Amino acid sequence: MVEAVLITDADFDIASEYETLKQAGVGAVVIFSGVVRDNADNPRLVAMTLEHYPGMTEMEISAIIEEAKRRWPVSGVRVIHRVGRLLPEENIVFVGSASAHRQAAFESAAFIMDYLKTKAPFWKKEETEEGANWVDARETDEDALKRWE
Amino acid sequence: MVEAVLITDADFDIASEYETLKQAGVGAVVIFSGVVRDNADNPRLVAMTLEHYPGMTEMEISAIIEEAKRRWPVSGVRVIHRVGRLLPEENIVFVGSASAHRQAAFESAAFIMDYLKTKAPFWKKEETEEGANWVDARETDEDALKRWE
Amino acid sequence: MRILYFAWMREHTGCSSEEIQLPEEVETIAELAEYLRGRSAGHEAALRNMKTVRVAVNRRYAQLDSTVSAGDEIAFFPPVTGG
Amino acid sequence: MRILYFAWMREHTGCSSEEIQLPEEVETIAELAEYLRGRSAGHEAALRNMKTVRVAVNRRYAQLDSTVSAGDEIAFFPPVTGG
Numbered sequence: 001m002v003e004a005v006l007i008t009d010a011d012f013d014i015a016s017e018y019e020t021l022k023q024a025g026v027g028a029v030v031i032f033s034g035v036v037r038d039n040a041d042n043p044r045l046v047a048m049t050l051e052h053y054p055g056m057t058e059m060e061i062s063a064i065i066e067e068a069k070r071r072w073p074v075s076g077v078r079v080i081h082r083v084g085r086l087l088p089e090e091n092i093v094f095v096g097s098a099s100a101h102r103q104a105a106f107e108s109a110a111f112i113m114d115y116l117k118t119k120a121p122f123w124k125k126e127e128t129e130e131g132a133n134w135v136d137a138r139e140t141d142e143d144a145l146k147r148w149e
Numbered sequence: 150m151v152e153a154v155l156i157t158d159a160d161f162d163i164a165s166e167y168e169t170l171k172q173a174g175v176g177a178v179v180i181f182s183g184v185v186r187d188n189a190d191n192p193r194l195v196a197m198t199l200e201h202y203p204g205m206t207e208m209e210i211s212a213i214i215e216e217a218k219r220r221w222p223v224s225g226v227r228v229i230h231r232v233g234r235l236l237p238e239e240n241i242v243f244v245g246s247a248s249a250h251r252q253a254a255f256e257s258a259a260f261i262m263d264y265l266k267t268k269a270p271f272w273k274k275e276e277t278e279e280g281a282n283w284v285d286a287r288e289t290d291e292d293a294l295k296r297w298e
Numbered sequence: 299m300r301i302l303y304f305a306w307m308r309e310h311t312g313c314s315s316e317e318i319q320l321p322e323e324v325e326t327i328a329e330l331a332e333y334l335r336g337r338s339a340g341h342e343a344a345l346r347n348m349k350t351v352r353v354a355v356n357r358r359y360a361q362l363d364s365t366v367s368a369g370d371e372i373a374f375f376p377p378v379t380g381g
Numbered sequence: 382m383r384i385l386y387f388a389w390m391r392e393h394t395g396c397s398s399e400e401i402q403l404p405e406e407v408e409t410i411a412e413l414a415e416y417l418r419g420r421s422a423g424h425e426a427a428l429r430n431m432k433t434v435r436v437a438v439n440r441r442y443a444q445l446d447s448t449v450s451a452g453d454e455i456a457f458f459p460p461v462t463g464g
Contacts, residue, residue, distance in 0.1 A: 015164040018182065022238060025187040030258075031180040032251065033167065034464055038174040050463065053387055053456060056440035081463060089171060093464050102181065102262055102381075103293065109179075110255045113464060121437070121456075122463020123388035134389045137460030144252065183381055199380065202304055202373060205357035230380060242381050251464075262381060270354070270373075271380020272305035283306045286377030 002076035002098065005061045007052060009084035012094050017078055024076030024098040030105040032113050034093040036086050044128035050083045050092070053121035057081070064115040068097070071111070072104040079112065081122060114144045151225035151247065154210045156201060158233035161243050166227055173225030173247035179254040181262050183242040185235050193277035199232045199241070202270035206230070213264040217246070220260070221253040228261065230271060263293045299368055301334065303344065304375035307351070310344035311337075320368045327353050328362040330372065345374065352377060382451055384417065386427065387458035390434070393427035394420075403451045410436050411445040413455065428457065435460060 002024045006012075014033065021029045036048050065077050076098030086092060095116070097109040124135040151173045155161075163182065170178045185197050214226050225247030235241060244265070246258040273284040299320045303311045324330050331345045331353075345351065353360045354373040366372060382403045386394045407413050414428045414436075428434065436443045437456040449455060 013164070014167045015162070018163045022184055025238070027184055027186050029180075029182045029184065031178075031182075032255070033178045033180075034251070035171055035176055035178065037176050037249070051388060052463070053385070053437070053440070053458065056437055056456065059440055089174070100186070102183070103259070106181070106255065106259045106262075110252070113251055113255075117464040118461065119442075120463050121387065121458060121461050123459065124462045125388070134459065135462045137462050200305060201380070202302070202354070202357070202375065205354055205373065208357055266381040267378065268359075269380050270304065270352075270375060270378050272376065273379045274305070283376065284379045286379050 002078065003065065004078045004080075005058050005065070006078075006080045007054070007057055007083060008080065009082060011082070011091055012080045014094070017080070017094060017096055021076045021078060021096045021098045026075050026098050026100045028100065028102040028105040029076075029096065029098045030102075030109040031097075032093075032095040032109050033091060034113075036088050036090050036092060038088045042128075044130065045088055045126060046129060047085050047087050047127040048092075049085045049125045049127065049132075050081075051123045051125070052081070052083050056121050060120045061116060064112055064119065067115070068108040068111050072099060072108040073101065074099045074104060074108045077108070077112070079116070081116070081120070083122070085127075111148055114141070114148065117141045118145055151227065152214065153227045153229075154207050154214070155227075155229045156203070156206055156232060157229065158231060160231070160240055161229045163243070166229070166243060166245055170225045170227060170245045170247040175224050175247050175249045177249065177251040177254040178225075178245065178247045179251075179258040181242075181244040181258050182240060183262075185237050185239050185241060187237045191277075193279060194237055194275060195278060196234050196236050196276040197241075198234045198274045198276065198281075199230075200272045200274070201230070201232050205270050209269045210265060213261055213268065216264070217257040217260050221246075221248060221257040222250065223248045223253060223257045226257070226261070228265070230265070230269070232271070234276075260297055263290070263297065266290045267294055299366070300371045302371065302373040302375075304373065306376060307344040307374050310340045312340050320366065325365055326362065327355070327360055327364050327366060327372070330366055331362075331374070350376065382449070383454045385454065385456040385458075387456065389459060390427040390457050393423045395423050403449065408448055409445065410438070410443055410447050410449060410455070413449055414445075414457070433459065
């Protein structure tokens with residue numbers, strides 16, 4: 001079982017993450033990557049700062065991964081979440097899942113992202129030219145959990 | 150709109166594919182990659198040879214991508230499928246989808262894979278120590294389409 | 299008319315592509331397959347059970363009752379197994 | 382007892398972490414929040430509407446009626462927005 005949870009201010013290297021997941025030796029790898037939207041999407045955005053609860057974050061993500069492993073036959077899971085100040089187009093989060101079955105790889109990765117979005121203690125502060133403000137939680141993220149019940 | 154369909158005997162570089170998808174400038178990127186299973190999974194497997202129907206393959210995949218674009222707000226889609234002789238652990242197929250919404254990125258990538266598996270004219274021949282044989286189509290792949298109806 | 303065969307059907311017929319003159323009485327894919335079966339034992343083996351065969355006319359999926367015309371490119375192949 | 386605040390709650394209280402002596406009458410998270418509101422105007426602002434606040438006891442999610450004990454690490458934070 002390839003498995004890791006990493007909270008870091010450093011960027012991730014998608015090629016080496018992919019190679020590690022491939023070492024699970026199976027047929028299907030699904031990767032989700034979340035990126036700070038570019039300025040075209042939000043012209044006022046200067047940066048995004050991510051804060052988290054060290055210790056609890058890792059516990060919550062590990063619990064989500066354990067639940068994913070109970071539900072799907074996955075042989076590799078890697079979750080990387082960046083913290084600190086990130087500029088537009090920088091990577092925020094990586095979730096990779098490897099399985100012998102493509103649907104298991106897709107669903108486990110989507111499941112982990114949905115739970116991470118609503119359970120893992122991270123908070124985003126948006127920095128714009130007019131000032132900074134904390135991003136509000138979205139109801140659609142809570143709604144996304146319902147399909148896994 | 151970042152969009153490409155590529156049928157090639159060369160390997161793909163997941164890092165540069167990812168960077169291209171990120172240029173769609175949106176928040177979510179989902180990548181599916183299919184890999185020749187390793188020998189631990191099928192000890193007799195020596196290689197896999199992929200044949201396709203040049204011309205029709207590209208048309209079918211483009212039609213699948215058009216349908217995905219009708220169903221989800223995607224701003225980037227890239228599909229790469231390798232042909233020729235591939236060894237265990239080599240990459241076979243890459244599907245990448247970029248969207249402002251993570252669920253759209255997940256679902257469009259899964260949709261493209263499900264249709265590619267059943268509609269795109271590729272055929273796999275397995276080479277084992279005892280000889281070679283054409284891989285049979287699987288009913289589970291046909292079943293996977295039903296959820297998109 | 300150009301006929302293409304892929305995967306094990308190509309191995310059965312022994313050719314990936316052949317040019318034929320479309321006989322006047324052949325109007326549909328089913329009739330074309332019937333006609334082609336007479337070309338060799340390999341063709342007969344490849345086209346014996348059309349339920350397991352997929353067909354494309356001019357690179358689009360077609361049915362057994364689809365009509366064919368002289369300039370068409372017709373492909374016969376097994377269910378696909380890519381990805 | 383260690384109390385942690387995150388995101389805008391940290392900015393309101395002006396501190397990310399504080400050590401307090403748990404008063405005897407405080408048994409639940411709701412009572413603890415009530416008690417902490419008295420510490421400053423910032424605490425009052427941060428903990429005014431507990432419906433929008435998430436709580437963890439020893440790094441696990443807890444409810445307003447969860448009980449607290451002297452050695453606990455209690456964290457107050459807004460709904461999460463990572464990913």
